Structures are given as C-alpha cells and as structure tokens.
Amino acid sequence: MKKIIRQILTSRVYEAAIETSLDEAVALSLQTENTILLKREDQQPVFSFKIRGAYNRISQLSNKERAKGVITASAGNHAQGVVFSARRLGIRSVIVMPVTTPQIKVDAVKGYGGEVVLYGNNYSEAAEHAAVLKRSSGLTYIPPFDDELVIAGQGTVGDELLRQNPGQLDCVFVPVGGGGLIAGVAAYIKNLRPKVKIIGVEPFDSDAMARSLEAGKRITLPSVGVFADGVAVKTVGRQTFKLCRQYVDNIIRVNTDELCSGIKAIYQATRSIVEPAGALGITGLLKYIKTTGCKQKTLIAINSGANMNFERLRYVAERTLVGEQQEALFAVTITEKPGSLKRFCHDMVGDRNITEFNYRLASRQKAHIFVGISITNEAERYTFSERLTAAGYDNLDLTENDLAKTHIRYMVGGKSPVVRNERLFRFWFPETPGALVRFLDATRGNHNISLFHYRTQGGDFGRVLIGLECPEKKSGKLERRLDALGYRYREETDNSAYSLFL
Incomplete structure (x- = not known):
C-alpha cells in the first residue's frame, strides 16, 4: 500500500473532527441537468477542514514534544485548527499572527485557548518570527499544508467522499491554496478510482499552483489577492506540488465576481454562508459546466470553510449580479x-x-x-x-473594470477643475489602526492628496483609491517610496473609467 494511502486510512482526525455530510444542491442539479453534491466542511467544529490536518499532525507528537507545546504562524483557519486540536490534547499552543490581523480573528484564537503573539505586517514576517521562537523555545512547528501528516489528515475528505458516494462520480472540485487539501484528496481518490477527475480551483490573483504546474516547477507569486484570503499563498508546498503534478487533472481559475456568485449559489442550496475560499469549489464546478456543456454527470464541490466576516456580505451582494x-x-x-x-x-x-x-x-x-x-x-x-x-x-x-466596480461607481461627478498633474493609485491597506498614517508618512513632501475613497469590505485589507498631485510626474521617486511602504498598489492613471468620471 502506498504510504500516503496508509497515512490517510490510519489518521486520527475523528478524535476532534467530524465526518461532514455530502448534500445534493437539488435546484442546481435540476437547472444544469447534472447531479451536483456539496461536501460540507463548513460543518466542522472550527468551520473549516483545517482541523483535520492540524489534529492528525499534533496527535502524533511524542510525549517530549507534547510537553513543550506547538507553534504556528497563521491569521486564518489553520490557526483555529491548531489551537482547537492542542486544547483537545491538553497541549500548549502559540500562534504568531501579523499585527494587521483583525481583532475578531485574534479573539477567536484566544477563545480556543491559544497564546497569541502579534508580529510583523504580513504572514511572511509572522512566519519568520515563528521560526525564531521555535528554535529558542523548543516548540514544535505545525505547518499549514506542506507536511505528510497534515496532507494525510486533509486526505480523509477524499475517503469520506468515496464512501458517501460509491456510485457514479465524474469530477471533484477542490479549493487550492498551499495545496494540502487537494494533494491529500487527489492522492486518495486517484489511487482507488483513477478515472475520477480531480480539478483544483484558484482565484486568478492567487494562482500559484496553476502557474507552478504549467511551469513544471514551483513558482513564487510577487503578490496575492486579498478577497479569497484563505488561499492567498505565494508559494505552494514542495510535497503538495509533487502530489498535484502526479494526481491533479486540471486547475480552473475564477475571478472575484464569479466567486461572489458561487457564495450565493451555496447559500441558495444550503442556507449557509461560506467564506470566499470556501466557495471556490462550487464556483469552479459551475464554470466547468458552462465551458464544457456537460450533462448527466455527478460533480462534487468541496465547501472548505465558512469563517466569513458578516461585514463582507455587502461587497459580495454587490458583485454577485455581475458574476451571474x-x-x-x-x-x-x-x-x-x-x-x-x-x-x-x-x-x-x-x-x-x-x-x-x-x-x-x-x-x-x-x-x-x-x-x-x-x-x-x-x-x-x-x-x-x-x-x-x-x-x-x-x-x-x-x-x-475592477476600478469602476470597486470605487468609481460611488464617486461619479467628482471631477475637479483645480487639480494638476494627478496620478491615481489603488491600494490594499491592512485593516489596522495606523495604516493611513504610515501611508501619509511615506508620501509626505510635495505630494498633495487630491482624491480619496475607502469603503470597508470586512476583510483583512481595505481597498483604497487615492489621487496624488505629483509635480515631478513619473520620476520614479514616488514609486520607490510606495515600494518601501510595503502596501500592495496599482496605478490606474490610464484607466478609461477614471478619465471619464473623475
């Protein structure tokens, strides 16, 4: 028996996780003339599949490792999976989170008994600090995806799928971030039922696995999108990439509007609200039906998580009509x-x-x-x-036109007869106190703010539109300051919607 299959079958996930249901989306099935099933990982105690891999990894620590405790870096579902599992086993857990992490997520980790260390402005800086603490404290690091036991824990989803649906099965659609879930599910299903297609789903702006598979090697993205933050990974894992190269049939990319439409589709089918990353599976499934025109197929989408901020629903509703x-x-x-x-x-x-x-x-x-x-x-x-x-x-x-949909639709008629040498930028500000002050410090001098639009969307990052009067025009000086600031940004001065309305 292959090692990965043995590890999945002998994993200990059910000491903490539950076997989630496989529900038919009846209306969607009738509408598309296919059988569409939803694997409900949003039903887990921490509302995400991440508890499977985290518990399987932590439960198999030695007594010496348990005595010292565990550590990880995360601002999302992996953090909650680790602290929930550690509490169940009576083990100390330390979670390093960026200082930009919304308070609701910090409180959730503390609520499960985890010790929170706030460090750095992003995940990479938090992960580096976690590595330092690991070495100095002897804590065991629990990786979010690139680990045999973590992958095996996530692979139990594939085991459940085949038991719950032993008949016809044509495709399984799996959300992809670092690759832990799809690696485990694909390895298991392909070894037992090789004719079943395993299709990953990624956002266009966080498609590290798709690009890596196309290149034949792991690719590091210069930046990742912020909407589907649960899969915002710049570099996929070594082990997950190897398994995906061997077992995954295809990766489908989707945009934000399509993803919002997927969230609505799940709500209509189950009356549950999943997070953006959790809706990737159904979004990819619906796009697959549209592009292939398939009928009479049995298709499964994995709902990977439901840790959705309520404040984000307004943005989702606004973009859903376009997505549909x-x-x-x-x-x-x-x-x-x-x-x-x-x-x-x-x-x-x-x-x-x-x-x-x-x-x-x-x-x-x-x-x-x-x-x-x-x-x-x-x-x-x-x-x-x-x-x-x-x-x-x-x-x-x-x-x-994302600029028009996110900002300009709320600002029509804002032309100014006095502004001179204006350049327009979109920024992704961390939703944390002091973010604007840091920006103002970076642009201090002769750059007058001539336009500003911000609207909360309930995520870890806020989308901000800023106009700056730049007497020096494009000398490169401003760009160097913005790059040093570290906020993701994009210039929109040449966008047609800007010239028409602003």
Whole structure:
C-alpha cells in the first residue's frame, strides 16, 4: 500500500473532527441537468477542514514534544485548527499572527485557548518570527499544508467522499491554496478510482499552483489577492506540488465576481454562508459546466470553510449580479440637453431594468452616465453595446473594470477643475489602526492628496483609491517610496473609467 494511502486510512482526525455530510444542491442539479453534491466542511467544529490536518499532525507528537507545546504562524483557519486540536490534547499552543490581523480573528484564537503573539505586517514576517521562537523555545512547528501528516489528515475528505458516494462520480472540485487539501484528496481518490477527475480551483490573483504546474516547477507569486484570503499563498508546498503534478487533472481559475456568485449559489442550496475560499469549489464546478456543456454527470464541490466576516456580505451582494451575468455596467456619453436622458432610456434601455444610474453635470455639451443594465447572459451585454454604438452613443463596457466596480461607481461627478498633474493609485491597506498614517508618512513632501475613497469590505485589507498631485510626474521617486511602504498598489492613471468620471 502506498504510504500516503496508509497515512490517510490510519489518521486520527475523528478524535476532534467530524465526518461532514455530502448534500445534493437539488435546484442546481435540476437547472444544469447534472447531479451536483456539496461536501460540507463548513460543518466542522472550527468551520473549516483545517482541523483535520492540524489534529492528525499534533496527535502524533511524542510525549517530549507534547510537553513543550506547538507553534504556528497563521491569521486564518489553520490557526483555529491548531489551537482547537492542542486544547483537545491538553497541549500548549502559540500562534504568531501579523499585527494587521483583525481583532475578531485574534479573539477567536484566544477563545480556543491559544497564546497569541502579534508580529510583523504580513504572514511572511509572522512566519519568520515563528521560526525564531521555535528554535529558542523548543516548540514544535505545525505547518499549514506542506507536511505528510497534515496532507494525510486533509486526505480523509477524499475517503469520506468515496464512501458517501460509491456510485457514479465524474469530477471533484477542490479549493487550492498551499495545496494540502487537494494533494491529500487527489492522492486518495486517484489511487482507488483513477478515472475520477480531480480539478483544483484558484482565484486568478492567487494562482500559484496553476502557474507552478504549467511551469513544471514551483513558482513564487510577487503578490496575492486579498478577497479569497484563505488561499492567498505565494508559494505552494514542495510535497503538495509533487502530489498535484502526479494526481491533479486540471486547475480552473475564477475571478472575484464569479466567486461572489458561487457564495450565493451555496447559500441558495444550503442556507449557509461560506467564506470566499470556501466557495471556490462550487464556483469552479459551475464554470466547468458552462465551458464544457456537460450533462448527466455527478460533480462534487468541496465547501472548505465558512469563517466569513458578516461585514463582507455587502461587497459580495454587490458583485454577485455581475458574476451571474445578470448585470452589465456601462459608461455612456449622451448630449447635455433636455430630453436626451429620456430618449436614451426609451430607445436603448427599453424593457430592461436599470440596476444602477449615476450622473452629475460636468459639461454643457456632453454628459457621461454610469449605468447598470439587467441582462440574461453575456451575449446580451455585447449586443447592447453594439446597439449603443449603432445609435451614435459613445460607450465603454465597464463590466470587467475592477476600478469602476470597486470605487468609481460611488464617486461619479467628482471631477475637479483645480487639480494638476494627478496620478491615481489603488491600494490594499491592512485593516489596522495606523495604516493611513504610515501611508501619509511615506508620501509626505510635495505630494498633495487630491482624491480619496475607502469603503470597508470586512476583510483583512481595505481597498483604497487615492489621487496624488505629483509635480515631478513619473520620476520614479514616488514609486520607490510606495515600494518601501510595503502596501500592495496599482496605478490606474490610464484607466478609461477614471478619465471619464473623475
């Protein structure tokens, strides 16, 4: 018997974890003419599959290792899996978390009996400090994914799937971060039922495993997205990469709008709300059906976790319509004269619903309107744009413009006649006190803030839009300061939506 299979079958996860249910999403099954099943890892005591690998690793420590305790670095589900497991076994646990970690997560770890050490502004700095503490204290480090016993613990999900669904099974869709879950599930299922396809699902902005498999070697991403923070991993594990190369059939990438639509799909099927990373499986499954047109298949998506901040739901709801291709966003130029808006609505919009409309007087000749239109599919979006063009309306499709969807839709009409040499930047600020002050220190001098927009989204990072007056224009001086600050950012000065509305 292969070692990994033996480790999965002899793992000790059920001393702390439960065997979660495999539920059919009946409405989705009927709608797509397939059998769609959801593996409910959101039912675990810590609302995530992470308890499986953490407990399996900790439970097999020697008596000497148990006496000293365990340590890890995490700001998410792995931290809760470690502290829950350590408490069950009566072992001391220390969790190193970035100082930017939201208080709700710090309190959750403390609530399970873990000792929290706040260090660094990101996971990498926290992990480095955890390594230092490990060496000085003798604590045993519990890796989040790149460990045989952790992978085996996660692999018990695959064992349950085959027992709960012994009949037809065509594809299993697995969220991918560092690769622990998909490595364990794929190794187990492929050895027992090699014809079942194992398909990983990653966000476009956190696709380390997909890029690594394409390159044939592990790739380190320069940055990762912040929405699906549960899979925001720059470098996948050595062991997980090796197993994925051997057993995984494909990786599907999804965007934020599609992921929000996946969260809604799970809610409608189960009335439970999963975190963004937890919805990756169903999002990839639905995208697979759309692209392949498959029917009469049995497809399983793993709901990997449900640690969702309530404050994030507003953002999810706003982006869901676009993800479901039920809304299209446009910038449309109309003449600034009486009756022009009525003609636009009557002649062009017709019997469609207007989902959003933003406008402010900026010129006596032309008006730029930001409008949302209800649609039934992607083709209708393109058809609407073609009709606008044929009727003489200049228009810009903003449906896939993240700057427009995140910021500009709330700021239409903000043009200033006095601003000079403005450059526009999007930032991902850590949601922690002092983040803005650190930014102001980094840009102090002759950079006047000419625009600022922030809206909380309930995540670890806030999305901020900032305009700066830069007399020196693009000399590289500002970029060096921003790079030193360490916040992820992107310049949007050339974005068409910015030039139209701001």
